[in-house]
Amino acid sequence: MTVTEDTRKAPALSAVDRKDLRDRGGERQPMLIARELKKHFPITGGVFNRAVGHVRAVDGVSFTVMKGETLGVVGESGCGKSTLARLLMHLIEPDSGELIFDGDAVGEKDGLLVRDMRRLMQMVFQDSYSSLNPRMPVEDSIAYGKKVHGASEAEAKAAARELLTKVGLDPNLFGPRYPHELSGGQKQRVNIARALVLEPRVVILDEAVSALDKSVEAQVLNLLRYLKQHFNLTYVFISHDLNVVQYVSDRVLVMYLGEVVEIGPVDEIYENPKHPYTQALLASRLSMDPDDRIEEPPLVGDPPNPINPPSGCRFRTRCKHAEKICEIDRPILGEWLSAEAHVTACHMFVPNSGHSVAAGAPVPPTPKRTEAAMAGGD
Amino acid sequence: MIAYILRRLLFVIPIALGVSIVCFALVYIAPGDPLNTLLPEDASAETIAMVKKAYGFDKPIPVQYFIWLGKVLTGDFGNSIASGRAVTDDLFKALGNTILLAGGAVVVAFSLAFVMGLVAGYHSGGPVDRAVTGIAVIGVSIPNYWLGIVLVIIFAVELNVLPATGMGPRGSDTFNFWEWDHFRHLLMPMLTLSMIPIGIITRTTRAAVAEVLNQDFVETLRAKGLGEREILVHVIKNALPQVLAVMGLQFGYLMGGSILVETIFTWPGTGFLLNKAILTRDLPVLQGTILVLAMIFVATNLVIDLLQTMVDPRLKRS
Amino acid sequence: MANITMSPADAVAVQGAPAVRVRSYWQNVGYRLRYDYLTLFFGAMVMLILLSAVFAPLLAPMDPYESSLINRLKPIGYKDFILGTDELGRDILSRMLYGGRISLTMGIMPVLVATLVGGTLGIVAGFVGGRTNMLIMRVVDVFYAFPSILLAVAISGAMGGGVVNGMLSLTLVFIPPLCRVAETATSQVRNLDFVEAARATGAKTFSIIRVHILGNVLGPILVYSSSMVSVSILLASGLSFLGLGVTPPEPDWGLMLNTLRQAIYINPVVCAIPGVAILITSICFNLVSDGLRSAMDVRL
Amino acid sequence: ALPASAESVLRVAMTAGDIPVTIGQPDQGFEGYRFVGYNLYDTLTLWDLSQGETAADIKPGLATSWDIDPNDHTRWIVKLREGVKWHDGCDFVAEDVAWNFARVSDDKAPQFNAKQFADIRNRTGIIDKVEVIDDHTVAFITKQPDALFPYQLSYWFMISRCKLTELGNDYEKYAVDPSGTGPYKFASMVAQERLELVKNADYWDEKRIPKHDRLVLIPMPEATTRAAALLSGQVDFIEAPSPDTIPRLESSGMTIVTAPYPHNWSYQLNFVDGAFKDVKVRRAANYALNRSEFKALLGGYMIEGYGIVPPSTPYYGKPEYVYEYDPEKATALLKEAGCHPCKITLAISTSGSGQMQPLPMNELVKSQLDAVGFDTTLDVMDWNALLDVGRPGREKNPQIDGINISRALQDPFSALIRHVYTLQHAPKGSNWGHYTNPEVDTVIDEIYAAFDPQVRMEKLTKLHEMMVDDATMLMVAHDVNPRAIAPNVKGFVQAQSWFQDLTPIVVE
Amino acid sequence: MTDTGTPPLVRLQDLNVKFVTRESTVSAVNDVNLTLKAGEVLCIIGESGSGKSVSMRALMRLLPERRARITGTVEVDGKDVLSLKGKELSDLRGGLVSMIFQEPMTALDPVYTVGHQIAETVRRHEGCTYDQGMERALELLELVKVPSAERRLRAFPHELSGGLRQRAMIAMALSCRPKLLLADEPTTALDATVQIQVLILLRKIQAEMGMGVIFVTHDLGVAAEIADRVAVMYAGRIVETGTVQEVLGNPKHPYTQGMLSSTVHGNMRGKDIEAIPGSPPDLRAMPPGCAFAPRCKYAEAACTTALPPEVIFDAGRMARCIKVAPDSVRQKELVPAE
């Protein structure tokens, strides 16, 4: 990545310019393409401490992130969202799969170096406490990244203070403080500032607002919106709060047990969810109206063990539409590369898949609850 | 669980090998010839060479190591240079005596310290806590060999109620724990030896109990309406893994660490043996004793580790 | 895409006055220590002991090596001998003061060196992980398999007596546990998000250790090593007592205890002095270490 | 406890750290000889330990007489005592002596033992072969004429051929089932803790049949422990109480017995490399010492050392030089020698057999030497390391000017000859500092050839005088070997010897 | 607040809790008045640190005795909780009142099986044998719909998923058929799909058993799902109470309004959220007036001088704001101009 010093000077506060000089692949080139990313964590045991199994944390995930958009990622706890984020940052090495950043393969011979990629892509962590060095004043935490990339002490400090202002914290008041002297919201602002100090193009936000109070969450969400326009950012926004995801995202990716089950533009997903899991998830949202209570849980049981995921469709054990085919065949996510596509990995939406409600099936029967669904996530 | 035990046992092998190398090497960094004490002061060079050969000290050191290791594996630690007796016999007899002494000290220290630590941890911050902590600090700070001397002066010499030395009126072979005449000999060394573990275990127990009491689930127990006694049971079981770990360590220390105390009281245990072997540079005894003591330490840690795993289900692996 | 209603300036305006006084971690520790009178008291005692050792030449009323057999084994307060005399008629007070130099050096130096060496090894093992960790920690495990006294006596016994050998053996004894503590602390910190975040900026390993790890593991390492000082003093005196540490005529508390032991029937009180000194020093170091631990154990 | 009437038991606390080996030549130095050697076994010539007035000398033991062949001064005819039985019941015969010789000399013999060989080699090395003349007569052929040969025989213990053969020549087994001809029989042993012997009611010397039934020997290396054990009634008899505990022991009714004995706490000097090659410096050092202070340090329990051997030794003589404390003279001598201040290094140990109170005594030596113009460095090491410096001789450690190893002076060879004879230069012998004086060598050669006791005594006296006059050692003190005995123990007579006879002791 | 007829199940009168340490005094709960009728579900809503948990613990006297100063009246089922001693108190805990905590992972003893922990409670209060306790535990686990309950009885807490753990926690709380159930954010740590399961379960059981429930949450959606009545807490004070419909549909206090408006929901895309600016006050140095005033867009001088009174509209409908007082002419200003 050859970027001259001048071009990386921060854009003026007011100007919101969609043309980015760092852009290489052109406006239509997706910012990020993940192809079949896989990460299996070994479970060791036995006498020789060999791997006796694997947690299939991320198991063949593919998606694109367009320039300037926000991709929301939702899914239950433990479905691999954080692992995915760390894979994108190359904080852990994927077992297989590839990552293309603005047209360049990351970490491969003639592609983009991981170190350069990390300048262009940054991450905000969920736990605002443990993500700041407790022994360091926050402005130093922010400045650190700048120094790593060769800035002088003064330059780095100046950049840090400027960013503190931009995330809404008075650098004189908050710069010299230690993390424990800040509230959760303030800490998360510092985390965001730290991520932005290298002037990245992509920011991955892993549950960045989940631990915050509602009123603070709102403040931070507003800030994120402002920063996105100001710095011309692309977000990958990971959350399990469906309302928030709906609010911030342009497109949404739904994960279940290490796999992508559905991806598409936000309105399509929220108005017309296809996958039974997405449907259940959306139905679990609480309404603010006390007279409109949910009487039956949309989904029962817990997700199955990721060490031994069910065969075929991983959701079938809890799916009320599950049929024989779901047990045999792993449903394939459709054509996922385009930005507009709304695709799902469910046999019901694949013509002639063998599922009774799929197009081309002989008789469309009524959906039946399976035994497995009743038993929950044993 | 069985796989876990086997795995832990497997881990012990390289450690044991390393330990054996260290034990063997230790005595070779020593200046001075091991045969010095064996030979009369005016032994001549040829005499020395001849005896060296007879004891196998003329071979290259790695060769000596492997010969030694091979024998050790069959339970043969060679013969003492000084006394000519089989090291194995002396060593295991001494080990028995040390186990008796250390065991006694362990029982005293563990029970006393656990109770004191428990009480202190339960009332942490209060006057009881302060008193117990004070005792514990003295326990870990006192040079125990010095305490031993003081005790001898008081109880053996001045008051003449306890014997000053040795292991009984007729030596260790006839020692009978249950007979007062024998048991008296055990009292002072046992007490002296238990000081440090009392201090350390009290402190650990206190810290562990205070920590457990700070955990959320204790609030749950109170909220369930359990009485303090029932809560105590929970607290103990939670604090146990930590306390066990320290107890194990201390037991190991007692086994190998009673050199000073055993010397003071002429208790014919491993520490006494070791001290003598050092002074006379009795290589086979030194090597054998250190090796066995270190292996006991390793084994103790292993047992404690397994015990911990049994007490704390969170540690259970595959 | 233009309806940005809240500018960051608004946010600044409402953040208001600082909620708490700004105090760094170490200031916080200092603050807590300031009110821990017990620790302060024993800290002062430690300072006193250290100072009296440092300024022994100025404080000692007599030459610690000068013997006078007419005055041997005199009780406390005999003539000018404030603490009496030893078996060669040397002034005990002077010898205690000078002895402090050796005893404290034997107590502190090994821990210091072991902290440096063991700490470094542990941090490297903890941070780098993988094979390096395996290699370092397995070696450490081997040495850990020896009870400390056994190891100290064995090494000292093997290398022979003398201050240097004694210190060397004590250093070797303390390296493994310090290495373990450092390794544990480091591998805990290593997994915290802020280290990940530092890695995510593309920082080099050394830089991360220096900037992010060190500050966070130093606390536990220091607490642990400070608690080792009293152990070291005790072990050192034990070695001298066995004739493995300091060699005469150097005054050293453990050695004095050993030589005075012969005279315990003649003048028991004087013979107890070195023992009491060891006990008090050890208690002081222990309590200061405890105070430090609780002051540093601030959940931030 | 056992009823008092059952048997009388004498419990002795030794200074050794372990029980001396019981297979013949004991270890643990002369203490081993004292308590195990001469109790369990006999030698051909024995020491007469029955009185404390004069230095002990040898007397008939298993040999009733020894005579040099008038025609061949390398051939000794030794008559053996008849009617002596081993503890195992076999008879003691001449063949046993030859067998015992092979045991410590012939590494092809099945009864050969390397350690025993090493232990006695200095005494038996002179023997070329043993001839059995009849059942009770043997002849020893020595390699050179040696008038002192009968003394060498007094260290060589005879063990039972019957028993060892029966045990398949296994010394480990023999150690716990030994058989000798001594006044005590082996009863039981707890390694490292105690050795129990019982009286041999059939001992050939009726006067020496023990007056108590059982002798218990307990190793107790710590002096304070021994004192405490005696005070708390755990033992009846302790070796070497430290001088500072003696007042306390006395006040509790214990008897302290002392006697001079052939012991010399001194420094062997380096006659080649450093300042001591000049006799003036050697004399200066000897004049520098105020030996009465040492006596004060040891609570009076020593004899001031002005000679190589204690003054009660028959061959002490009248040396010309008497090194009374004279600091001025010492300083003057040093100045005369051109060595002022005179830098010297003394190698000393922290402990060790016969070393008395090594640390305070050495510190005192240093301070007195320094007071007259020496500049003394004490090189402190442990006992083993010091032996390591002592054995190879001065060549290995030329920087060391003196070593403080106390030697046993039991017989004339040990006392005098080995320290100054040119043929005894280390590492071959004990002449550590490589002293060479042709006159002295001549006298020694004469001694070896003097089979007439009268002549021999004259020559020995001359040798001793020469050694003192030439200041061949830095002489400090002779131990008096205090022992503390419980009030109920009666009948002990301390001999002027390293060895003692416990048999007359009555335990009330 | 006088309700004639049956006495309330819970009555808090001028409850104050202060934490006193050498360095500072934290006023965690200030003058809280609350009543709860039998069989009613009350939700306490508030930001983190507003004193919700402390109030709940005060109800069971679970606060550390030495540091927490509790004043005021706490009555549960007619019993004066603050004056109970020893056995009486522990009879109340777990018998009459029981509690569910936010983090079931840390709230359960990690070294005992779930079954044991339930059985132990049963045994404590009903004096039965351990085996009978286990039987009851099994019933309870089945009641809270734990699949394969028999197996889970012998499971340790760490072997269960978050949802199951929380259900086990609920089973434990229900084991002695308490009249009052305190639930401190029991669903905050759970996934949305699991949270709704637990909420529905709780509601069903509450209805079946007729318990009174005080349910702490900071999620308005949860309150809407489960509450009969709602109390809003801010900086240790209750600033508004009312039925769930009233409070969520027609909030009176500016803080409640702010909470509602800053809660994100779907149809706000592309617009800024109306967040409450600033952060809550430091409880160590409480302002003399309305604690919310510094963040309140309606605040005026009077707000910061004195504590606003409790303005009571109906029985159980209250707001603590000078601007909502019925006699206040400025009341309509409360509806901010669009």
Ligand SMILES: Nc1ncnc2c1ncn2[C@@H]1O[C@H](COP(=O)(O)OP(=O)(O)OP(=O)(O)O)[C@@H](O)[C@H]1O
């Ligand atoms: N380092 C690791 N070693 C082993 N397993 C891991 C590791 N990191 C994560 N896992 C497992 O991988 C799976 C996915 O974890 P991940 O943290 O990505 O989930 P998540 O979707 O972020 O969950 P949450 O919403 O709780 O943050 C989980 O089952 C987790 O236990």
Ligand SMILES: Nc1ncnc2c1ncn2[C@@H]1O[C@H](COP(=O)(O)OP(=O)(O)OP(=O)(O)O)[C@@H](O)[C@H]1O
């Ligand atoms: N034991 C204690 N000692 C001192 N202060 C305490 C203690 N417990 C709670 N506090 C303080 O009391 C205040 C109220 O705490 P509380 O736990 O009730 O808040 P909460 O409303 O439950 O918040 P959350 O939603 O985070 O659980 C907080 O400022 C807290 O710091």
Ligand SMILES: [Mg+2]
């Ligand atoms: Mg996550």
Ligand SMILES: [Mg+2]
């Ligand atoms: Mg709370």
